[in-house]
Amino acid sequence: MASRKIRVDYIARVEGESSLDLHVRNGAVEAVRLSIFEPPRFFEALLRGRGYNEVLDIVARICGICPIAYQMSGVHAIENALGIKVDLPIRALRRLFYCGEWIQSHALHIAMLHAPDFLGYPDAITMAHDHSEAVERALALKKTGNELLRLLGGREIHPINARIGGFYRVPSRNELTPMAEALKRARDQAVDTLRWAADFTFPECARDYEFVALRRPDEYPMNEGRIVSSAGLDIAVADYQAEFIERQVPHSTALHSVLRERGAYLVGPMARYALNRDRLPAEIRALADEVGLEPVCRNPFRSILVRALELVYACDEALRLIAVYEPPARPFAAAEPKAAVGHACTEAPRGILYHRYRLDRDGTILEASLVPPTAQNQGVIEEDVRRVANAALDLEDEALQARCEQSIRNHDPCISCAAHFLKLQVHRE
Amino acid sequence: MSGTDRPSVLVVGIGNSDRGDDGVGPAVARWLRGRLPASVKILERSGNALALLNDWEGCSLAILIDASSPMTEPGRIRRLDLTQNPLSLAFSPASSHAFGLAETIELARSLGRLPLCLVAYLVEGEKFAAGAPLSPTVAKAVEAVVERILAEIFSLPQTWRDHA
Numbered sequence: 001m002a003s004r005k006i007r008v009d010y011i012a013r014v015e016g017e018s019s020l021d022l023h024v025r026n027g028a029v030e031a032v033r034l035s036i037f038e039p040p041r042f043f044e045a046l047l048r049g050r051g052y053n054e055v056l057d058i059v060a061r062i063c064g065i066c067p068i069a070y071q072m073s074g075v076h077a078i079e080n081a082l083g084i085k086v087d088l089p090i091r092a093l094r095r096l097f098y099c100g101e102w103i104q105s106h107a108l109h110i111a112m113l114h115a116p117d118f119l120g121y122p123d124a125i126t127m128a129h130d131h132s133e134a135v136e137r138a139l140a141l142k143k144t145g146n147e148l149l150r151l152l153g154g155r156e157i158h159p160i161n162a163r164i165g166g167f168y169r170v171p172s173r174n175e176l177t178p179m180a181e182a183l184k185r186a187r188d189q190a191v192d193t194l195r196w197a198a199d200f201t202f203p204e205c206a207r208d209y210e211f212v213a214l215r216r217p218d219e220y221p222m223n224e225g226r227i228v229s230s231a232g233l234d235i236a237v238a239d240y241q242a243e244f245i246e247r248q249v250p251h252s253t254a255l256h257s258v259l260r261e262r263g264a265y266l267v268g269p270m271a272r273y274a275l276n277r278d279r280l281p282a283e284i285r286a287l288a289d290e291v292g293l294e295p296v297c298r299n300p301f302r303s304i305l306v307r308a309l310e311l312v313y314a315c316d317e318a319l320r321l322i323a324v325y326e327p328p329a330r331p332f333a334a335a336e337p338k339a340a341v342g343h344a345c346t347e348a349p350r351g352i353l354y355h356r357y358r359l360d361r362d363g364t365i366l367e368a369s370l371v372p373p374t375a376q377n378q379g380v381i382e383e384d385v386r387r388v389a390n391a392a393l394d395l396e397d398e399a400l401q402a403r404c405e406q407s408i409r410n411h412d413p414c415i416s417c418a419a420h421f422l423k424l425q426v427h428r429e
Numbered sequence: 430m431s432g433t434d435r436p437s438v439l440v441v442g443i444g445n446s447d448r449g450d451d452g453v454g455p456a457v458a459r460w461l462r463g464r465l466p467a468s469v470k471i472l473e474r475s476g477n478a479l480a481l482l483n484d485w486e487g488c489s490l491a492i493l494i495d496a497s498s499p500m501t502e503p504g505r506i507r508r509l510d511l512t513q514n515p516l517s518l519a520f521s522p523a524s525s526h527a528f529g530l531a532e533t534i535e536l537a538r539s540l541g542r543l544p545l546c547l548v549a550y551l552v553e554g555e556k557f558a559a560g561a562p563l564s565p566t567v568a569k570a571v572e573a574v575v576e577r578i579l580a581e582i583f584s585l586p587q588t589w590r591d592h593a
Binding site: 064108112123124125126128129132135136139142143146156157158 | 475476477479480482528532535536539540541
């Protein structure tokens with residue numbers, strides 16, 4: 001068999017719609033094309049001509065799974081443009097808001113989308129017959145994350161309470177306190193989820209990724225930091241466009257991002273952990289050691305462990321933030337529009353999310369640029385599939401397809417965000 | 430049913446009122462408000478289908494109203510008993526966000542978390558454009574669905590309806 005073609009028309013258990021084409025010739029993978037065919041959504045054009053204070057409500061609509069990420073990158077970029085400094089309790093509430101999103105997004109992906117690959121089930125529905133406890137845990141975690149989003153954002157999907165300078169309304173201590181009880185239970189459920197995932201069998205794979213993530217001196221990154229990489233990049237967010245470029249590819253409605261000098265790079269939990277493990281509290285590092293998670297994880301199939309570790313951390317961090325919370329003197333800092341350019345990068349559950357806006361004197365948006373994590377990871381995902389497929393070409397098409405899909409899900413792609421996504425076709429010649 | 434504050438009957442209008450005929454579920458839910466016993470809980474849901482597992486926890490009967498994909502007859506009303514039968518993907522295509530209505534119902538079935546009875550009224554949609562109102566044929570079906578649900582709930586044993 002000299003030639004083999006595998007095509008997956010709709011890749012399941014990912015957020016959004018995409019397909020994969022794999023061309024195999026003379027026993028080697030010749031081409032891998034991850035095609036994102038969701039229609040382009042033109043959010044960047046849609047933002048032009050709108051007021052700066054409309055940004056958060058518009059960008060929250062980009063994704064039902066990670067609206068907080070869009071709101072946080074948006075709010076920080078506008079505030080960067082307008083020179084707004086927020087009070088420390090507002091900063092703490094934003095980090096708490098982000099913890100809610102990490103909890104609900106990571107819990108969903110670990111148990112409902114990714115775990116069936118390791119346990120040999122077609123989906124979480126079938127897996128739930130034999131692993132109901134794990135599925136119930138994930139549902140409880142997701143519920144807790146969503147409750148936190150509802151409390152701070154007014155509602156869990158496309159929240160409405162964040163605004164430039166802070167929040168329309170901030171919670172009282174009494175409103176946050178009951179969340180602590182739910183988060184303590186969530187913390188235990190997250191630890192159980194990590195230990196459950198640690199027992200999975202992971203395919204061998206070692207990739208020499210260039211990891212890219214935010215980094216700060218004093219905490220695991222969420223809302224801010226410098227952009228650093230495992231190859232020595234260390235830049236201010238404002239210099240993002242000098243180092244990273246977006247390219248159009250004919251087979252996808254999503255742009256591919258590359259490092260101008262070195263090409264494909266990886267963002268997301270594996271990158272955050274590799275570059276910021278020293279910023280995790282000792283008890284979280286001890287949990288990583290307990291489950292055998294190496295300080296720098298280069299096996300993408302083990303990303304599920306990193307995600308679970310971050311799930312525990314997000315619960316702990318939310319509990320810490322609630323324990324020390326003091327309501328701010330004012331819910332938001334006032335803003336005066338001016339002609340300016342602002343940039344921001346925050347750590348969405350799937351990796352760094354870059355926003356840049358150019359504002360007119362009256363605050364009208366003249367230009368908007370949004371670079372989601374999945375667009376940044378596409379090059380790495382295609383290369384992962386190429387390597388995984390090359391190592392598994394002796395498998396029948398069905399098993400090969402499953403392995404390829406698993407390697408895509410390793411990175412929890414959010415196709416809707418990137419469409420600017422999955423079908424798999426393997427073509428063997 | 431044990432003595433909880435859960436309603437024994439739940440009605441959920443599913444959909445996005447800003448996407449044309451996708452808004453038929455919420456439209457029915459709004460028409461039903463004030464016309465059902467106070468113990469019957471009426472919700473409008475859009476987006477997170479998994480939230481239904483919590484919404485219907487402890488319910489004897491949950492009635493869902495949703496738009497179905499355009500097929501042959503816009504405005505056509507289908508009543509499906511999902512207590513024993515899955516919701517066909519022909520009516521409810523998979524969500525682009527991993528867990529749509531059909532998947533959520535089957536997950537609940539796997540976990541033993543379905544209400545005692547689960548019924549869906551599906552109204553075949555015609556247009557789903559952003560910002561559009563209900564199309565005339567689907568708007569006309571709203572009243573018919575409301576009447577059928579009222580008749581269904583008022584024919585229930587008193588103990589189901591009035592439990593609170």
